[in-house]
Amino acid sequence: MAATTAFLFPAAPFRCHPPSPVGKLNSYRTSVMTTRVATTAEMKRAEEKKEKEKVWTNGWKEYLEQSKELIVPDGGPPRWFSPLECAWRLDNSPLLLFLPGIDGVGVGLILQHQKLGRIFDTWCLHIPVADRTPFPDLVKIVEVTVRSEYQRSRNRPIYLVGESLGACLALAVAALNPDIDFVLILANPATSFSRSHLQLLTPLLEALPHSLSPGLHDILKLTEGLALDSVVQGLPLQTTAGVLVKDFTTFLLSLPILAEILPKETLLWKLKMLKSASAYANSRLYSIQAQTLILCSGNDELLPSQQEGERLLKLLPNSKCELRKFDGSGHFLFLEGSIDLVTIIKGTSHYRRGKHHDYLSDFVPPTPDEVRKVIESFSLYNLVATVMLSTMEDGTVVKGLAGIPSEGPVLFVGDHMLLGLDTIPLLCRLFSERNIIVRAMAHPLFFVRSKKGKLPDISYFDHLRIMGAVPVGPTNLFKLFSSNSHVLLYPGGIREAFHRKGEEYKLFWPEQSEFVRMAARFGAKIVPFGVVGEDDLGKVVFDYDDLVKIPYFRSEIESLTEEAPQLRSGVSGEVGNQQVHLPLILPKVPGRFYYYFGKPLETKGREQELQKKEKSQEFYLHVKSEVERCIAYLKEKREMDPYRALGHRLLYQATNGFHSKIPTFEI
Structure with missing residues (x-):
């Protein structure tokens, strides 16, 4: 599950410079033609x-x-x-x-x-x-x-x-x-309308001398100020008409435009x-x-x-x-x-072509401009100067994403960093560099609420839905595999994203396999990966175990957990602990995020073999060990990165240009 990607970094509603224009009226169905001036490229x-x-x-x-x-x-x-x-x-x-x-x-x-x-x-x-x-x-x-x-x-x-x-x-x-x-x-x-200032306009327009009506738009264009106080205070309209005419524009910024189109009687x-x-x-x-x-x-x-x-x-x-x-x-x-x-x-997941929204058939891929807006909403994206490594089919580790399979179905399986901060950089880089849309399996709290309360407003997670996130579950995983999609899964889910002190990079996966047999059924390639960098961003100093000892925070955690739809409520072990909370984090000067995608593991041709419980469990443990190996590799290699510290990266960019690609350790 992509558990908690946006708690620290809520995105504003997405906006972009839209393309061209309308059509021109015929008797029944009209169309309008116009020439658009292209919007300039990204400004400072x-x-x-x-x-x-x-x-x-x-x-x-x-x-x-x-x-x-x-x-x-x-x-x-x-x-x-x-x-x-x-x-x-x-x-x-x-x-x-x-x-x-x-x-x-x-x-x-x-x-x-x-x-x-x-x-x-x-x-x-x-x-x-x-x-x-x-x-x-x-x-x-x-x-x-x-x-x-x-x-x-x-x-x-x-x-x-x-x-x-x-x-x-x-x-x-x-x-x-x-x-x-x-x-x-x-x-x-x-x-x-009954609570707006608009209702005051009717007596004001009626008070205008008829001779002013033909040139109402000209008067409104030249005026500025705000003075409807006379009406509110009950002063005679005749004594304040000049002031009222003068002050229409600032009070109603849009009236000059309306006056350009609508005569007084129509208004x-x-x-x-x-x-x-x-x-x-x-x-x-x-x-x-x-x-x-x-x-x-x-x-x-x-x-x-x-x-x-x-x-x-x-x-x-x-x-x-x-x-x-x-x-x-x-x-x-x-x-x-x-x-x-x-x-x-x-x-907002409001686009549908049937009775109900279908996360597969109703999905409209993001545009490059939408992805750019998602990146801008993730305030740490440029600061952490993400390093990504991948593995070719022959086992060669390369910088970049060349080792990622282009054709699906592909299942990315990895560790979840604190608060799920790893998700957005992964989705955006794969889209920008390889034109691959990765469908993240996300916790249902990003889509629905069991009840209203204190959880962040659901609008904070619109950027995840734009990038194609779907509620985690076997039905959606089946649909995505059947459409040859690239899918992102975090088996540790909320438990890893809300980990305790000293649990950085520790996996909390279910004891039994949850994805191997379905992946094998479709012959999906499984790409294990590791990601590190959260410990260079902040340190958990007050975690769940500390919070529940304080009655107020214990009550708040219980309330937040009740608001979120429940997953794995019957699962034993640590992964079943799905309490929603926000630990106290001591921030650090940002380091770097490092991703390492291991060699893709084939399930094609092993469909029958991996349907057996023992074999699927063996394969599952192998995937988990590969994720742990990727994490260990990154933790060791980043010690040799001369640009791990923010100051060194800023100095490099000051020398080589702020859009220059920052080097990293040698492979």
């Missing part, structure tokens, strides 16, 4: 904030350009269009319906279209500017489409991606159609619709049973989105609802270049 850290702002601006620019094409009055009703970039997709891709926010244009996913189009059949709802369809009728329009598509494919889920007003629409449709398999993705839902209509939509959706929350993912921004100037996310999380079914927070993002989440909706869906 000092320039990241500036680059993020630039991408955010470009997202708005593209949105405005496409919106101007779509808001030309045509007298038509609300309708669906499918972006041109969404034409090529996986077989049996589920339907995704985008329900827009207050603008109603339908191009709010413009930065996401290309990636969404690879795995979804994507439709976007366009509500013309002059359209005055009441909210209940919009619900009916979406219902008709949903019902029609459900009849065509009952075994596929239907994704409803709603932004603010669209989130209310998604909730309403799901509440009225509990028999349909929905996946709801709600971005900054407007169910919080008033939309604000009134927000009020009715919020009430409509809130009154039906109790009947929603759909799988739901709530995305909330921390810098939303229009709605109290993070508080609303927490509220909805409590009201919607616990087992089907998850929340992800984006502290640095604003209201229009999908228009920010740093937000990648596909990566979010993959990281």
